[in-house]
Structure formats: C-alpha cells, structure tokens
Amino acid sequence: MRLKSRWRCRDREGPVIVSELVLHWLEREVARALKRAGRPLTFEEAAELIGRDVGSIAKAALWLSSKGLVTVEEYERRFYGLGEEGRIYAERGFPERRLIEMLKAAGGRLDLKILEKELGEKEFRIGVNWARRMGWIDIEKIGENVYARLVSEPSELPEEHLLRILRDGEREASEIPEDLRGACQRLASRPGVLEVKIKRIHVLKPSEALLKLDDSLLEVREVTRLTPSMLVSGEWRQVRFSRFDVQAPTPPVFAGKRHPLRELIRIVREVFVEMGFEEIKGPLVELAFWNFDALFQPQDHPAREMHDTFYLAEPEMGDLPMHLVEPVKRAHEDGGDTGSTGWGYKWREDEARKLLLRTHTTATTIRWLADHREPPVKVFSVDRIYRNEKVDWKHLAEFHQIEGIVMGENVSFRDLLGLIKEFYARLGLKNVRFRPSYFPYTEPSAEAIAYLEDKKTWLELIGMGIFRPEVTRPMGVKHRVLAWGGGLERLALALYDLDDIRTFYINDLNWIRSLPSSYLRRRIGLI
Numbered sequence: 001m002r003l004k005s006r007w008r009c010r011d012r013e014g015p016v017i018v019s020e021l022v023l024h025w026l027e028r029e030v031a032r033a034l035k036r037a038g039r040p041l042t043f044e045e046a047a048e049l050i051g052r053d054v055g056s057i058a059k060a061a062l063w064l065s066s067k068g069l070v071t072v073e074e075y076e077r078r079f080y081g082l083g084e085e086g087r088i089y090a091e092r093g094f095p096e097r098r099l100i101e102m103l104k105a106a107g108g109r110l111d112l113k114i115l116e117k118e119l120g121e122k123e124f125r126i127g128v129n130w131a132r133r134m135g136w137i138d139i140e141k142i143g144e145n146v147y148a149r150l151v152s153e154p155s156e157l158p159e160e161h162l163l164r165i166l167r168d169g170e171r172e173a174s175e176i177p178e179d180l181r182g183a184c185q186r187l188a189s190r191p192g193v194l195e196v197k198i199k200r201i202h203v204l205k206p207s208e209a210l211l212k213l214d215d216s217l218l219e220v221r222e223v224t225r226l227t228p229s230m231l232v233s234g235e236w237r238q239v240r241f242s243r244f245d246v247q248a249p250t251p252p253v254f255a256g257k258r259h260p261l262r263e264l265i266r267i268v269r270e271v272f273v274e275m276g277f278e279e280i281k282g283p284l285v286e287l288a289f290w291n292f293d294a295l296f297q298p299q300d301h302p303a304r305e306m307h308d309t310f311y312l313a314e315p316e317m318g319d320l321p322m323h324l325v326e327p328v329k330r331a332h333e334d335g336g337d338t339g340s341t342g343w344g345y346k347w348r349e350d351e352a353r354k355l356l357l358r359t360h361t362t363a364t365t366i367r368w369l370a371d372h373r374e375p376p377v378k379v380f381s382v383d384r385i386y387r388n389e390k391v392d393w394k395h396l397a398e399f400h401q402i403e404g405i406v407m408g409e410n411v412s413f414r415d416l417l418g419l420i421k422e423f424y425a426r427l428g429l430k431n432v433r434f435r436p437s438y439f440p441y442t443e444p445s446a447e448a449i450a451y452l453e454d455k456k457t458w459l460e461l462i463g464m465g466i467f468r469p470e471v472t473r474p475m476g477v478k479h480r481v482l483a484w485g486g487g488l489e490r491l492a493l494a495l496y497d498l499d500d501i502r503t504f505y506i507n508d509l510n511w512i513r514s515l516p517s518s519y520l521r522r523r524i525g526l527i
C-alpha cells in the first residue's frame with residue numbers, strides 16, 4: 001500500500017547545478033549505490049550495499065531528497081506468518097482434518113466420546129464444528145450413543161496449502177498465490193492461527209538529476225588525517241574519515257633495543273658519572289706484571305696458575321715498564337721502602353713479563369694509577385675480564401667487572417664504605433652491608449653484600465679496600481687509594497630475576513624481546 005509520504009521532496013526540474021552541489025560522503029555513498037543498482041532500493045537494501053545502518057541511510061535519504069537527487073516513497077507491507085495455533089496445525093493438521101482421518105480409519109463412523117478422548121476437548125470441539133460446517137460429517141443418534149458419520153472426504157483445502165507455505169517462514173501478502181487469498185482471509189478469523197505483521201518500507205528512487213550526475217562527483221574520498229588545508233577549503237565536509245579499530249590485533253613489532261646486559265652497563269656508567277667519576281679503559285691482553293705483580297700478588301699465588309688464568313701462547317711475553325720493575329721487585333722480596341718486609345722470595349722478571357687475559361679490572365686501575373700519581377684520582381671501569389672457569393649456571397669464562405679507585409689527600413675507609421653504599425643505592429639496592437675480607441693488595445679489606453628482598457638472600461657485590469703501601473709506594477703514589485671491584489653479571493641476574501648466568505650470552509630472542517626496554521630503569525626506580 002502506498003502511503004502519503006512525509007518525505008517531502010522538492011522536485012527540481014532540469015539538471016542539478018553541479019558547482020553548487022556539496023555532498024556529504026554518506027550521501028555520495030547512497031547515491032552511488034542507487035546509480036549502480038539502477039533501480040529503486042529499500043533503506044535496508046541500501047544499508048546492506050554500503051555497509052551502514054538503516055539510520056544512516058534515512059539521514060542521507062533526507063539530505064539527498066532535499067537536493068532533488070532522490071525521492072523516498074513509504075509503503076506499508078503486510079506479512080503473514082504462523083501464530084501459536086497455526087504452528088501446531090501446520091505440524092499435525094487441522095482438527096477437522098484429523099477428525100476425518102480418524103473416521104476413515106474407523107470405517108466411517110465413530111462414537112463422539114471416543115473422538116473427544118482421542119482429540120482432546122478443545123480440538124474435538126473445533127474439529128466437529130468445522131467438519132459439520134463444511135458438510136463433511138453429520139451427527140447420528142443411535143440409542144443412547146451419538147456418532148459422527150463421514151459424509152464426504154475433502155481433498156486438500158486451500159487453508160492447508162497455505163499452512164504448508166507458511167511453515168517455511170513468513171510471506172509478504174503479495175507473495176501469497178491468488179487462489180489462496182480467500183483462505184488467507186478465512187484463516188485470519190480463526191484465533192491464533194495466523195500472525196499478520198505490518199512493516200513500513202521506505203524506497204529510495206533515484207531522480208533524473210541523480211541519474212545524469214557525473215560519476216566523479218560521487219567518488220567518496222577516504223582520508224586518514226585531517227589537514228589544515230582541508231579545514232580551510234571546507235573539503236573536510238565531503239571526505240570520509242577512515243575508522244580505526246585501535247584494538248585490532250596486529251603483528252608484534254620488535255623494535256631494536258639495547259641488550260639487557262648492555263643496558264645495565266649503561267646505567268652503571270651513568271651512576272658513576274653522576275657521582276663524579278671518569279671512565280678508564282685498559283687492555284684485555286695484559287702483562288702479569290699489572291694483573292698480579294704490581295698488586296703485590298706473590299708469584300707463587302694460586303690465582304696465577306694456569307687453571308685459573310688464561311696465558312697467551314703467542315706472543316708469550318710482553319715488555320715491562322722498566323722504571324717500575326725494581327721498586328715492585330723490592331716490594332715483593334723485602335718490602336723495600338714500603339715499611340713492609342715483603343713476601344721474602346726471589347722475584348722473577350720472566351714471570352711478570354708473561355701475557356695473559358686480564359683476570360680482573362684492577363689491572364686497569366693500577367695501570368692508571370702508575371701514570372696518575374697525584375690526587376685527585378676518581379675513575380671507574382666496567383669491562384670484560386677472563387677466568388679459566390668451567391662454564392655453568394653461575395660461572396662464565398668471560399664476564400664483566402665493575403671497578404673503581406679514588407685517591408685523595410684525606411680519603412678514608414669510611415669514605416669507601418659510603419661511596420659503595422651510595423653507588424648500589426642508586427642501582428636500587430638499599431640494604432647493603434659490609435664484612436671483612438682479604439685481598440693481597442688491600443688493607444683493610446672488605447666485601448659488600450646486598451639483601452635481595454624478593455629472594456630473601458644476600459648477594460655478594462664487590463671486594464674493596466685501601467691499597468697497601470706495597471702497591472702504592474712502588475708506583476710513587478703517596479696518598480691513600482680506595483679501591484673496589486666486583487662482578488656485573490651476578491648483579492644483573494638479581495636485577496633481571498634470572499638464575500642462569502648464561503642467559504645473557506645465548507641470545508635467547510624470546511627473552512630479550514619479552515623485556516620492555518624500560519624494564520631495568522623501572523625496576524631500579526630511575527623512572
């Protein structure tokens with residue numbers, strides 16, 4: 001049924017003046033869909049075609065119709081479906097049909113009481129009623145009993161046909177065959193059998209003007225960014241802004257970042273620099289002289305043996321700093337002018353000339369000290385060292401040490417303790433304690449340990465002390481030198497919550513990628 005339209009349309013004559021035409025992207029899409037379809041479209045069809053909701057189509061239709069590009073017609077459509085009763089009948093047959101079937105099976109006659117019992121009170125009543133009205137049965141009274149008698153057997157009724165059709169889903173009135181229309185009307189009067197739904201349909205019809213419109217005007221430009229020039233030109237009104245689903249899954253992107261161990265090294269450097277230190281570097285291949293002798297480590301000291309230290313095969317020996325040979329030799333043999341009695345053995349130059357991979361970075365600081373004999377000296381190193389270790393979860397043959405020395409006119413052991421405490425506090429380790437220790441080159445000597453809250457254990461951080469006169473005097477150093485050195489990887493293990501030191505060297509990409517680049521700085525509390 002065509003309704004009187006509330007969609008007023010100013011029907012313009014002739015072509016639309018293109019230069020005046022400004023279309024919203026939604027209008028363009030709807031207009032384009034109409035042109036493409038080449039026929040009127042319902043709002044639902046248009047919505048489906050351009051992938052928008054019906055509400056948006058209605059909006060666009062209103063705008064388009066005001067521009068004379070479309071007309072909108074509103075129709076009412078009638079749909080027939082099955083009601084509750086209707087569904088039961090479609091399944092089992094009408095009551096009157098079932099009644100006839102029963103009579104047929106019983107040879108044409110049945111006691112009403114039996115029929116009522118079989119059909120149930122309600123269907124029995126409806127069935128008898130209709131069957132009589134149609135003249136299919138009559139009622140006979142024989143003695144005390146009342147019977148139904150089959151008079152004529154009906155073929156399929158239009159009503160039954162209709163029910164079969166509707167069983168498959170609702171139908172629009174116009175789809176129902178001509179010869180069933182009467183049945184439709186009759187069934188509509190039986191309660192609960194049919195359901196009639198009225199739907200309003202809006203049909204968009206392209207106007208002549210739209211059909212003549214140049215296609216290029218209907219192209220919808222989709223943009224992802226609003227630019228100043230779009231604002232100035234007003235073009236923003238016509239373009240379509242892409243929608244972004246910010247929660248859409250994306251392939252993971254693994255941005256480049258520092259290796260976790262390098263990151264810790266970087267932080268250690270930053271902390272030292274913040275505390276006023278300068279970084280120094282020394283050779284990886286070192287003279288035994290700097291690695292051991294200059295540090296007053298006797299030549300028969302077990303650490304100097306092959307099973308602890310990697311010696312070079314080629315070249316085997318290096319050149320000694322000749323001006324230091326005599327003072328160091330004397331410190332070892334009888335103490336010289338250091339105030340010590342020395343170790344009391346015969347010091348051999350050949351042993352000191354051996355080349356090795358440095359076993360600690362103290363070799364690097366003592367080298368520096370020999371060249372920087374006047375205070376102040378305040379330097380550090382974070383660098384690689386080598387030891388002849390069997391590699392396992394807590395040992396590596398090459399690893400890193402944190403090292404430092406401070407020389408000043410008035411520095412004391414307490415300064416050293418304060419310095420170390422401060423340094424580790426800046427790395428997030430607030431609970432640091434000291435205990436006495438021993439190194440051949442320091443006196444007094446101590447060791448710093450830190451309490452790991454989460455692991456409830458103490459971690460050894462660093463060895464430290466004041467260089468003995470046997471170390472400083474031969475170098476010509478007259479002031480106290482605070483010195484310390486210790487492993488980096490153990491600290492790294494604690495900070496990264498790992499328990500196998502090899503993790504840092506096996507390039508486990510899964511682990512490396514899983515760590516946010518800010519992990520350590522957050523953990524330490526730097527950010």
Ligand code: PHE
Pocket residue numbers: 359360361362439442462463464465483484485486
């Ligand atoms: N070199 C020592 C080590 O490797 C640490 C240390 C450095 C101790 C300086 C005292 C002074 O463990």
